[in-house]
Amino acid sequence: DIQMTQSPASLSASVGDRVTITCRASQTINNYLNWYQQKPGKAPKLLIYATSSLQGGVPSRFSGGGSGTDFTLTISSLQPEDFATYYCHQSYSFPWTFGQGTKVEIK
Amino acid sequence: QVQLVESGGGVVQPGRSLRVSCAASGFTFSNFAMHWVRQAPGKGLEWVAVISSDGSRKNYADSAKGRLTISRDNSKDTLYLQMDSLRTEDTAVYYCARDLAATYPEYFQHWGQGTLVTVSS
Numbered sequence: 001d002i003q004m005t006q007s008p009a010s011l012s013a014s015v016g017d018r019v020t021i022t023c024r025a026s027q028t029i030n031n032y033l034n035w036y037q038q039k040p041g042k043a044p045k046l047l048i049y050a051t052s053s054l055q056g057g058v059p060s061r062f063s064g065g066g067s068g069t070d071f072t073l074t075i076s077s078l079q080p081e082d083f084a085t086y087y088c089h090q091s092y093s094f095p096w097t098f099g100q101g102t103k104v105e106i107k
Numbered sequence: 108q109v110q111l112v113e114s115g116g117g118v119v120q121p122g123r124s125l126r127v128s129c130a131a132s133g134f135t136f137s138n139f140a141m142h143w144v145r146q147a148p149g150k151g152l153e154w155v156a157v158i159s160s161d162g163s164r165k166n167y168a169d170s171a172k173g174r175l176t177i178s179r180d181n182s183k184d185t186l187y188l189q190m191d192s193l194r195t196e197d198t199a200v201y202y203c204a205r206d207l208a209a210t211y212p213e214y215f216q217h218w219g220q221g222t223l224v225t226v227s228s
Contacts, residue, residue: 001169034214036152043202043218044144044152055216087152091214094166096154 002026002090006099012107019075021102023088026069032092033071035064038101039084047086048073078104109133111203111219118225119193127222129186129203137161137181140206142215143188145199155201156188160209170196193226200224 003026013019023033031051036044046055048064051071061076075082083106088099115127129141143155156167156177165177176189186203200223204215 036215038152043220044215045218046214046216049207049214049216089152089154089214091212094157095168096157096212098152098154101151 001095002029002093002097004088004090004097004099006086006088006102008102009100010103010105012105013078014107015078015080017078017107019078019082019104021073021086021088021104023066023071023073023099024069025071025090025092028068029090029092031067032090033064033066034089034091035062035073036087036089037082037084038087044087075104080106109205109217111205111217113201113203113219113222116201116222116224118227120228121193121195121226123193124189124191125193125224126187126189127201127224129219131184131186131205134205136179136184138209140208140210140212141177141179141186142204142206142212143175143177143186144202144204144215144218145197146202146221147196147199150199153199157206157212158186159212164210190224193224195226198224198226 005024035048038044052064085101085103110132142157158177178187200221202221203219205217207213
């Protein structure tokens with residue numbers, strides 16, 4: 001199975017900050033890397049697919065990058081509604097796996 | 108708009124069975140692969156299973172093989188997860204999710220709100 005490791009596990013940031021979350025795969029997954037946002041008590045929501053493609057309706061302050069085994073999710077200017085947990089997900093091979101999540105909290 | 112509504116969750120004893128359902132609307136259900144993803148209380152996301160648009164192809168997480176069975180009824184626009192020999196570690200919110208694609212899954216494009224399954228004596 002492909003292991004996905006996110007860092008950090010949590011972070012505290014202020015509104016307006018630039019935030020970067022990293023995700024590392026245990027083997028190459030090409031660009032089959034997706035990012036989801038989950039708020040407490042709610043279902044996850046797709047933000048980024050195929051490493052860097054923005055899902056429709058997602059603000060442009062979210063961006064994704066990387067290749068091979070190392071990927072990033074960047075929020076260019078953190079907004080109050082962005083405080084949530086973020087998960088990376090590989091869809092390169094079954095079983096599909098997620099990172100353990102990064103909780104973004106208010107400083 | 109795409110709507111996925113899960114139902115059938117509840118409290119069940121270890122070793123018993125339960126079937127959860129996901130009713131789809133707002134799109135042509137038979138054109139898309141569908142998934143189940145679960146989340147134990149306070150934990151991260153775990154992919155469970157996927158079924159192709161016509162039901163001919165299925166894949167499972169190791170934790171699901173032999174006990175959890177994904178199926179669909181395209182005439183009823185409904186996805187199912189039959190869960191047998193339930194264990195306490197199956198306690199989770201179960202989400203259904205629609206894929207982008209029909210046959211070769213790509214990612215979870217839309218999610219339902221989830222249904223809670225609690226396995227406890």
